[in-house]
Structures are given as structure tokens and as C-alpha cells.
Amino acid sequence: MIGTADMSQPIVFGAAYSVYVRTVRLVLAEKNVPYRLVEIDVFGEGGPPPDYLMRHPFGRIPAFEHDGFRLYETDAIIRYIDETFEGPSLIPDTPKARARMTQAMRILDSYAYPSMVWGVYVEQVDAPQEGRETDSAKLDEAIGRSRTCLAALEQLMDDGPFLVGSRPCLADFLAAPMFTYFRMAPQGRLLLGEHPRLKSWLERMLVRPSMVGTRWSSDEAGF
Ligand SMILES: N[C@@H](CCC(=O)N[C@@H](CS)C(=O)NCC(=O)O)C(=O)O
Structure with missing residues (x-):
């Protein structure tokens, strides 16, 4: 689900073809959380846009923002999503x-x-x-x-x-x-x-x- 302009909605920065961006989007979708996808192409000519490095100093995708909280690294992002939003837990019980x-x-x-x-x-x-x-x-x-x-x-x-x-x-x-x-x-x-x-x-x-x-x-x- 890709929502429109609601400032409390999480924002995913990245490209639809990316393995790791898709993982974050899958977890949001499984938790039924609307989000915005902001297109960042790290493989384009010249690499990632220079201002993107403020979000991800290593220039990889995805980066993520929720309520002013900025995060990168897929593992950290998906654990945050799982714990922050309602919906079925995606972390095992034992x-x-x-x-x-x-x-x-x-x-x-x-x-x-x-x-x-x-x-x-x-x-x-x-x-x-x-x-x-x-x-x-x-x-x-x-x-x-x-x-x-x-x-x-x-x-x-x-x-x-x-x-x-x-x-x-x-x-x-x-x-x-x-x-x-x-x-x-x-x-x-x-x-x-x-x-x-x-x-x-x-x-x-x-x-x-x-x-x-x-x-x-x-x-x-x-x-
Ligand atoms: N450790 C990073 C890996 C992310 C990653 O490697 N993303 C790929 C796209 S799927 C990328 O940005 N590659 C750009 C590059 O290798 O320069 C994470 O877990 O988020």
C-alpha cells in the first residue's frame, strides 16, 4: 500500500527493484501500514544523489523515516516496524x-x-x-x-x-x-x-x- 501525503506515515527511500527496499515494503504491507515510497536510484549515473547521503552515509537503499525518526539498515528498520505498528507480530515467540x-x-x-x-x-x-x-x-x-x-x-x-x-x-x-x-x-x-x-x-x-x-x-x- 503506497499512501499519499500524511506526515505521520512512514517514508521509505529507495527503488522498487531493490531486494532490501522490497523487504521493508513487505513488512509494512503485512502490518497493513500505509507509507510513502520516495524514489532513490543508487545505480543511476553518478551514484546516489548527494543529499541522500545525509540519510544513508553508505549510499545504499533503503532508508526510512517515521515521525522524524530516521533509520537505515533493513534489519533495524523491519524490527522497528514490527514493534511499532499493530498487526500480526513477525517475530517468533520463543x-x-x-x-x-x-x-x-x-x-x-x-x-x-x-x-x-x-x-x-x-x-x-x-x-x-x-x-x-x-x-x-x-x-x-x-x-x-x-x-x-x-x-x-x-x-x-x-x-x-x-x-x-x-x-x-x-x-x-x-x-x-x-x-x-x-x-x-x-x-x-x-x-x-x-x-x-x-x-x-x-x-x-x-x-x-x-x-x-x-x-x-x-x-x-x-x-
Ligand atoms: N546492509 C544494507 C544493504 C542494502 C543494500 O545493499 N541495498 C542495495 C540495493 S538492494 C544497494 O543499495 N546497493 C547499492 C550499491 O551496492 O552501491 C541493508 O540491510 O539495508
Whole structure:
């Protein structure tokens, strides 16, 4: 849900194509919080607009503001949203499940994002579209690392149906945008096919209204 001018509404700074911006928007949508999206393109010529660095000194997206409170780093933003707004909690109830969620989120940030998005999707899909040759050594290495990520996440998932137990949590909304990119790459789709529990998890995630409402590419629809 993207609202119009209400000053108490949270503002998300970023671009719809961004994995991490989408995570913040998913969490807002799941909590049913109206927000404004202010377009910032960090990949445009010249990089992020200079005044954006006041919001995010590292020049990444997203940045966030609510009631004059400014924040960056997706993990901090989504935990703040979960605790501040009403709606279903997206943090598990028990210490063990919370630890598992944090573990999954660190795996996603540290290992899955670089290999599944930058290594597999960007090398196999973006590079040829941009007239650049795929770096096959980089792609091969990323495929190996992606395999490890998939195996680790599927192992944590246990019986599911979500990444940490029976209801969706922050880890699901961090993972879904990354997996959506991964699945758009032929190698990603192939690898996902070897992990049926993660594959059905993604299929369930893709039809959630929050995912449909933040879809940015027609390529992500269809199985
Ligand atoms: N640690 C940051 C990562 C955010 C991030 O890497 N965003 C990407 C877009 S999905 C970005 O801004 N990339 C710009 C760049 O690498 O220069 C967070 O959790 O918010």
C-alpha cells in the first residue's frame, strides 16, 4: 500500500527493484501500514544523489523515516516496524525460534544475497541484458555458494511451512525478494527445483498480497 501525503506515515527511500527496499515494503504491507515510497536510484549515473547521503552515509537503499525518526539498515528498520505498528507480530515467540530467525537472516545477508542475487542472477540474467559477458568463473563459484545457502536454509526450515515454523516472520520477508531474483535465473530455477520444501515455500510467498503488491517485474510471475 503506497499512501499519499500524511506526515505521520512512514517514508521509505529507495527503488522498487531493490531486494532490501522490497523487504521493508513487505513488512509494512503485512502490518497493513500505509507509507510513502520516495524514489532513490543508487545505480543511476553518478551514484546516489548527494543529499541522500545525509540519510544513508553508505549510499545504499533503503532508508526510512517515521515521525522524524530516521533509520537505515533493513534489519533495524523491519524490527522497528514490527514493534511499532499493530498487526500480526513477525517475530517468533520463543527464544529458540527467535535465534533461528536471526540465524536465517544473517545467512541471507552474508551469504545468500552476494551469491544468489549478485553471483547467479546478475551474472546470468543482467549481464547479457546489459551487453556484458557472463563471468563464468564468478557464476560457477556463486552456484556452489548458493547450493550451500539453500541446503542450510532448508535444514533450518524443519517442517515449515515458513522459514522458521508455522507462521511468517521477518526472515521470510528478507528471503522472498532474494529468492525471487534467484528464480528468474535459469540456474537458480534449476537449483531451487532440487529443494522442494524451499520451492513450495517460495510459491506460497509469491501469491501473498504483499508480494503481489510489490511486484516490479512481470518475469517473477508464473511457475
Ligand atoms: N546492509 C544494507 C544493504 C542494502 C543494500 O545493499 N541495498 C542495495 C540495493 S538492494 C544497494 O543499495 N546497493 C547499492 C550499491 O551496492 O552501491 C541493508 O540491510 O539495508
